[in-house]
Amino acid sequence: MAGYPYPVARIQPAIYYGHGSQVAPGSGRKADAMNILILGGNGMLGPWAVRALINRHNVLLTDINEPHSDYTGKYLQLSVDDVDGVVKAAEGMDVIVNLSVLRPHRKLAFDVNVMGNYAMMVAARTHGITRVINSGPHYQMAGMQYENWDFDLNPDMPPASGTRLYAHTKALGQEICRVFSERHGIQVITLLYYNMKHSWDLSGMEPGGPEYHHDMTPYSTAWPDCGTAVRAAVEVPEERLATRCETFFVFPDLPHRKFNNEKIKRVLGWQPRYHVEGLWNKDWRTPPDNLHGAF
Numbered sequence: 001m002a003g004y005p006y007p008v009a010r011i012q013p014a015i016y017y018g019h020g021s022q023v024a025p026g027s028g029r030k031a032d033a034m035n036i037l038i039l040g041g042n043g044m045l046g047p048w049a050v051r052a053l054i055n056r057h058n059v060l061l062t063d064i065n066e067p068h069s070d071y072t073g074k075y076l077q078l079s080v081d082d083v084d085g086v087v088k089a090a091e092g093m094d095v096i097v098n099l100s101v102l103r104p105h106r107k108l109a110f111d112v113n114v115m116g117n118y119a120m121m122v123a124a125r126t127h128g129i130t131r132v133i134n135s136g137p138h139y140q141m142a143g144m145q146y147e148n149w150d151f152d153l154n155p156d157m158p159p160a161s162g163t164r165l166y167a168h169t170k171a172l173g174q175e176i177c178r179v180f181s182e183r184h185g186i187q188v189i190t191l192l193y194y195n196m197k198h199s200w201d202l203s204g205m206e207p208g209g210p211e212y213h214h215d216m217t218p219y220s221t222a223w224p225d226c227g228t229a230v231r232a233a234v235e236v237p238e239e240r241l242a243t244r245c246e247t248f249f250v251f252p253d254l255p256h257r258k259f260n261n262e263k264i265k266r267v268l269g270w271q272p273r274y275h276v277e278g279l280w281n282k283d284w285r286t287p288p289d290n291l292h293g294a295f
Helices: 046-053 083-089 106-127 165-184 223-235 262-267
Strands: 035-039 058-063 074-077 095-098 131-137 187-193 195-197 220-222 245-249
Touching: 035 046, 035 106, 046 058, 046 223, 083 106, 095 106, 095 223, 106 131, 106 165, 131 165, 131 223, 165 187, 165 245, 187 223, 195 223, 220 223, 245 262
Parallel strands: 035 058, 035 095, 058 074, 095 131, 131 187, 187 245, 195 220
Antiparallel strands: none
């Protein structure tokens, strides 16, 4: 677990280039700090979101698993599908951020990805919380029928989710958010991700390492930037949002233009620190023959 990104005293917090100003370590939180409930905060994305938020806001981290020992903030053991528990945890909160995810198991995926969003929206309605941040994979709105055939895909397209368990349950959860937003005026900001990379190791988590020339997903984002996107969504002024339910693709400028990231930069003011250019210019790796795949 070396390099775990929680911003304790010996770890420098991430630099943020989007909306708002950076708060230096030890300088205290802003006067307008918000109380933020994070659901599913001990997964892969959660620590990076916490790192981006914790020096600016008051964070209550929840998850079914204990946090890493480096985390020194507030923590509550809670399953996201526990509606009553989520409602209770949300009391006094200004924003709810849902980072929970469960992919393979049919019942658990439904409980986490669908009921988790329902619990979040019930909690927001109960306590008059006007903003929630949801997260998920890009194919909860842009399935293979888009990705296989289309170009310049953008987050304002009519949703057509993938049909596998993960995409399908996440899409159902997103529909719950949309209906609650429409009926109760809750502001829903959805951040969609695809391929995440460590800024210091672009090889990713593929077993055995990725195959040369098949290692670039044209929707790739460094983990620290995934976290600052959450903060940008938390802090964006309401007047910058066109509707009560907005979706954003989270990735840096990439030359392929298979997907379009213009909206998140324009609306949320998010500017990624890492551009993962080594994934497409191959500067970070040399094949065994040193000919860069010429033959």
